[in-house]
Amino acid sequence: MSVISMHSPRNITFGPGCTDQMIKDIIASGKKRIYILSAEPLIPKLKTQFDCLSENRIVLRINTSIQAEPAFADFERIIAEARDFMPDAVVGIGGGSVMDMAKLIAAFIGQHKPVKDYIGTDLITERKTHLICAATTSGTGSEVSPNSIIIDETENAKKGFVSPYLIPDAAYIDPVLTLGLSPLITAYTGMDALTHCIEAYANRNAHPLTDTLALQGISLISRNLITAVRDSNNLQARTSLALGSLYGGMCLGPVSTAAVHALAYPLGCDYNIPHGLSNSLLLPYVMEFNLHAAEERYASIARATGITDSLSQHDLAVKGIEFIRYLIASCNLPAYLHEAGIHNNSIEKMALAALEVKRLVKNNVRELNLEDVVSIYQQAF
Numbered sequence: 462m463s464v465i466s467m468h469s470p471r472n473i474t475f476g477p478g479c480t481d482q483m484i485k486d487i488i489a490s491g492k493k494r495i496y497i498l499s500a501e502p503l504i505p506k507l508k509t510q511f512d513c514l515s516e517n518r519i520v521l522r523i524n525t526s527i528q529a530e531p532a533f534a535d536f537e538r539i540i541a542e543a544r545d546f547m548p549d550a551v552v553g554i555g556g557g558s559v560m561d562m563a564k565l566i567a568a569f570i571g572q573h574k575p576v577k578d579y580i581g582t583d584l585i586t587e588r589k590t591h592l593i594c595a596a597t598t599s600g601t602g603s604e605v606s607p608n609s610i611i612i613d614e615t616e617n618a619k620k621g622f623v624s625p626y627l628i629p630d631a632a633y634i635d636p637v638l639t640l641g642l643s644p645l646i647t648a649y650t651g652m653d654a655l656t657h658c659i660e661a662y663a664n665r666n667a668h669p670l671t672d673t674l675a676l677q678g679i680s681l682i683s684r685n686l687i688t689a690v691r692d693s694n695n696l697q698a699r700t701s702l703a704l705g706s707l708y709g710g711m712c713l714g715p716v717s718t719a720a721v722h723a724l725a726y727p728l729g730c731d732y733n734i735p736h737g738l739s740n741s742l743l744l745p746y747v748m749e750f751n752l753h754a755a756e757e758r759y760a761s762i763a764r765a766t767g768i769t770d771s772l773s774q775h776d777l778a779v780k781g782i783e784f785i786r787y788l789i790a791s792c793n794l795p796a797y798l799h800e801a802g803i804h805n806n807s808i809e810k811m812a813l814a815a816l817e818v819k820r821l822v823k824n825n826v827r828e829l830n831l832e833d834v835v836s837i838y839q840q841a842f
């Protein structure tokens with residue numbers, strides 16, 4: 462068995478209503494100036510909690526300017542405001558875009574070297590500002606992961622920062638905050654979380670420590686996503702998705718993702734396709750490509766989705782991929798790249814860009830060359 466290290470927030474708090482616990486913990490921590498990154502639609506939901514902080518003489522600066530996957534220009538604008546405010550804690554309350562930005566802001570607020578010098582793995586070696594993340598979508602798992610993904614506008618590519626110092630000090634996952642999410646965002650983020658679990662389980666670096674989390678995440682997400690898409694206020698389904706997403710996020714640090722995410726990145730950069738949808742568009746095709754290299758793993762994934770048929774390992778694995786296609790269709794998501802507005806003549810360029818995401822391509826259970834990636838995109842087209 463290989464050696465694996467799992468870094469997590471010191472405090473992970475999970476459960477309906479746990480935002481109140483976050484507020485109590487902030488007050489108890491003695492922090493007095495809190496820089497909050499969030500999203501405009503969440504502010505009315507959080508009014509009581511923010512008022513409570515203010516009543517306890519905690520000064521808040523709230524920034525809700527992130528509306529899409531963030532780029533370096535967003536980082537420069539927000540870090541300037543955060544440095545001006547001089548907080549003693551940064552709190553990200555939102556989806557992956559908000560939390561990824563909060564993590565970088567907390568890490569860079571006290572130092573002035575160019576942020577781009579730190580793109581890559583383990584180059585960020587300190588963070589002096591307290592960092593709290595609260596997830597309001599069930600997707601990225603950013604609240605517990607060491608990753609922060611930012612779009613580099615000059616290269617039109619997504620760049621990843623990976624460091625244990627980007628793991629928040631505390632993470633809160635309150636399924637109540639995900640109630641009422643639109644069917645589309647629920648489907649996108651749910652497919653992202655499912656992809657994290659599948660890619661962590663069928664991965665060159667897969668490990669028993671994360672296998673259990675990944676399989677349980679697959680089970681929770683695959684059995685509850687359709688319900689949550691159809692009934693946005695179903696707290697039981699929302700809680701299951703939030704837990705599945707948390708499990709997926711816990712796999713991101715020690716194992717990470719693989720070819721689905723690598724091939725998905727160019728869709729986000731070149732066509733502004735949301736991250737979860739990009740993954741969903743490629744997931745069944747990458748699974749088909751990988752099938753022979755990970756048949757046993759894919760059979761276990763099929764069982765985790767609830768397939769109980771007594772089939773051969775191969776047939777079970779194939780049935781699991783069929784189930785993923787059923788899930789995508791049931792969430793009303795497109796099944797082909799052309800349905801998402803992607804042009805056939807972009808495939809070669811996207812394939813070259815995907816292979817550049819070496820930190821993820823190297824994890825794939827089957828080696829990929831340019832011809833393979835082009836072929837996967839063509840299958841998905």
Ligand SMILES: [Fe+2]
Binds near residue numbers: 654
């Ligand atoms: Fe993802």
